[in-house]
Amino acid sequence: MERLGLILLGPPGAGKGTQAKKLELEFGYKQISTGDLLRKAVQDGTQIGRVAEGYMKKGALVPDDIIIKLVKAAILQHERFILDGFPRNISQANMLEGLLSEIHARLQYVILLSVSDDEIVHRLLARRVCPVCGRVYNLLTSPPKNDNLCDDCGVPLVKREDDNEETIRNRLKVYREETAPLIDYYRKKKILKEVSASSSVDRVFAKIAEILGGNFQ
Numbered sequence: 001m002e003r004l005g006l007i008l009l010g011p012p013g014a015g016k017g018t019q020a021k022k023l024e025l026e027f028g029y030k031q032i033s034t035g036d037l038l039r040k041a042v043q044d045g046t047q048i049g050r051v052a053e054g055y056m057k058k059g060a061l062v063p064d065d066i067i068i069k070l071v072k073a074a075i076l077q078h079e080r081f082i083l084d085g086f087p088r089n090i091s092q093a094n095m096l097e098g099l100l101s102e103i104h105a106r107l108q109y110v111i112l113l114s115v116s117d118d119e120i121v122h123r124l125l126a127r128r129v130c131p132v133c134g135r136v137y138n139l140l141t142s143p144p145k146n147d148n149l150c151d152d153c154g155v156p157l158v159k160r161e162d163d164n165e166e167t168i169r170n171r172l173k174v175y176r177e178e179t180a181p182l183i184d185y186y187r188k189k190k191i192l193k194e195v196s197a198s199s200s201v202d203r204v205f206a207k208i209a210e211i212l213g214g215n216f217q
């Protein structure tokens with residue numbers, strides 16, 4: 001079977017993680033989130049985690065050599081995968097291209113989720129995460145059933161350390177300067193599909209599913 005990948009591209013808070021989890025359930029692609037891999041490394045106190053932590057707190061990009069090692073190990077384990085939060089700059093995209101050709105894998109689509117900066121700040125300030133299972137909530141659009149407790153684990157939800165207004169603004173700046181050039185990079189390769197991600201989670205998912213040939217209206 002040919003190894004196939006999707007990229008979910010978009011600013012912080014666009015809904016990449018939310019959509020990747022739905023795609024995993026409905027289409028069987030494995031989500032590879034560099035942000036989640038890095039947060040796990042920080043939590044476990046590994047050497048990668050110790051290096052990454054300072055960059056993540058500021059909303060800056062973690063050095064490419066660390067990221068590519070994490071991604072390579074993850075991609076090799078799956079026939080169908082979604083890259084969520086990677087690549088983040090042209091140099092990572094070039095490294096990905098080399099890796100995919102080495103393992104005879106191909107990118108099917110790069111799906112760009114677009115949302116306005118104001119909506120992003122609103123969403124991220126209201127995001128809460130379960131520290132046990134990682135389920136993501138939003139106090140405004142997808143709150144837990146019981147006050148600030150995970151529906152599945154019953155433990156208090158937490159706010160990500162980088163979800164404060166100052167760091168969010170810096171993440172948006174880093175996105176514009178370093179990640180947004182990937183839009184043209186993939187447009188030139190004719191695999192870029194743009195989806196407006198300002199509607200509900202289900203409507204955004206239906207648009208992505210349509211691109212992939214499924215019907216979830």
Ligand code: AP5
Pocket residue numbers: 010011012013014015016017018019034035036038055056057059060061062063067084085086087088092123124126127128136137138139141142162171197198199200201202204
């Ligand atoms: P990472 O974890 O990748 O963060 P990010 O790109 O900033 O993206 P987010 O996880 O914040 O947002 P998302 O788009 O997944 O949105 P979500 O679905 O949660 O990276 C964190 C840090 O790690 C980086 O700053 C960097 O330091 C480092 N890093 C990671 N990858 C790297 C790389 N490749 N190279 C170098 N450094 C790297 O949704 C957000 C909220 O909105 C949730 O509350 C959700 O419920 C809600 N929501 C989602 N969709 C909708 C909708 N349609 N309507 C209403 N609410 C919605």
